Amino acid sequence: MQEELTALEQNHTWTITTLPPNKKAIGCKWVYKIKRNADGTIDRFKTRLVAKGYTQMEGIDYFDTFSPVHLKQLDVNNAFLHGDLYEEVYMQLPPGVTATGPNQACLLHKSLYGLKQASRQWYDKLSSFLLSQDFTQTSGDHSLFTKHNGDNITIMIVYVDDIILSGNDINDINHITNMLNDRFKIKNLGNLSYFLGFEVARSSEGIHLSQRKYALDLLNETGMLNVAPVSTPMNFSTKVCSQGDPVDDPAAFRRLIGRLIYLTNTRPDITYAVHRLSQHVASPTKLHHQAAFRIMCYIKQTPGQGIFLKAINTLTLKAYSDSDWAGCPDSHKSTTGYIVYLGDSPIFWKSKKQSIVSHSSSEDEYRALA
Structure with a gap:
């Protein structure tokens, strides 16, 4: 707990001041979590101070909240604390911090965990930094960034404070890792093996x-x-x-x-x-x-x-579709199923009910293709 408080103070997360008479201080609490590996063993114990963001009022305490949530994995230390807070938000003194006067509160300068806008502010900070380093943000997924350096390419996927880094040149990967560490202080978790519930096993044949x-x-x-x-x-x-x-x-x-x-x-x-x-x-x-x-x-x-993503040079795009004519007993609508392969690897699949009733199996199949 003391280590977390020290990090908050070093990051200038707040200023302790007298609470203005027309302001309300939101609460806070300590949250404890055990972070586990893919096999269920304990990785580390985490302690985090979070603000009670559910008491914030939209338009007063926050405005925007949306955040787009070689193979390496990185973790940003105290990620949300890097996000600048533009709204005037006061928080009660956390347990472990001693008041030096009456009616004191913390005037927040950084987006503390628990604030409704914290994820958005961190995402804005990170994406702005990546764009300044010649990364390009993809239009289809704003959490996916790419960077080209001659024939080399580096791909970065960001989910809050977890980052996947991939590319065809280890020197570029190491340079970007050092650059991120200099700016944000990161933990290099090594080769990607477990991410958001996904287990990754890599061999010379491909990735499972x-x-x-x-x-x-x-x-x-x-x-x-x-x-x-x-x-x-x-x-x-x-x-x-x-x-x-x-x-x-x-x-x-x-x-x-x-x-x-x-x-x-x-x-x-x-x-x-x-x-x-x-x-x-x-x-x-x-x-x-x-x-x-x-x-x-x-x-x-x-x-x-x-699924197995096979390591091959032939990257032909193939798609297959099928449907069940009038398969829904309630609406008599058909269900379309399709799967897309890149080479021999499945990359996208979906099952979806068709929006209107098909009058024949032929019409049903054509709608599935569309």
Whole structure:
């Protein structure tokens, strides 16, 4: 805790002053977290002072809040504290800081963790710095930056304070790493192995991406570690419709479907089944719960299954699509499924209900292609 307070003071995060009579100081608290590795072992213990941003008033305490959330991984130390705070925000003195006078508060100068605008301010600070270093921000994804140096290219992905750095020249990578460390103080986590629940295994053949720990944690949290596994994610003789008895806990069903949707980032094999159930999160029935249970049983059999990005020189773009004509028993609309390959590697896939009813299987297939 003292180490965190020292870092906050060295970064000039606040000035202790008398609270003006027309101002309200937001609260703060200490948050403790254990950060784990992909295998579940403890990486480190973290202590962080956070502001109670949920008490802020839009238009007074903050304005904009949106932040776009060789293979190396970097972590920025105290990332949010680098973001400058332009609004006048006062915070109560945190535990561990002694008041030297009556009615004192912290006038914040930096975007402390917990403030609604903290993520946005940090993103603005980092992106401005990268652009000043000749990086280009991609129009399709503002968290993706690229830099060209002759025949060399460096690619950077930013998610809050976590950074993935990739490129074809180790000297460029080292230069950028040192540059970021000089400006922001970073922790070099070495070769990429675990990122946002994704496990990365690299070999001379290519890169394997999976969410094994995420899947096992999901099975454990739902009490399904000991269920009997099945070989398919869905019984396709079952018609998933809106009719049926409601589940006892709709919120739990919605949370489960949300977790499964995230798992489809590396599991195209469950995408269709999860998509069908996601259409019924507003009013889930016991039939939907049974179908979700089957998906979990399938995951139990294949928790480490993922995608393999093959290391090849032929990068032909290929796409495949299919559909089920009038597959929805409620609306008689069809569901389109497609997958895109770069070379032999799947890079994008989706299952989506068509917006209008097709009157023939031919029309259905054409809509799938479109």
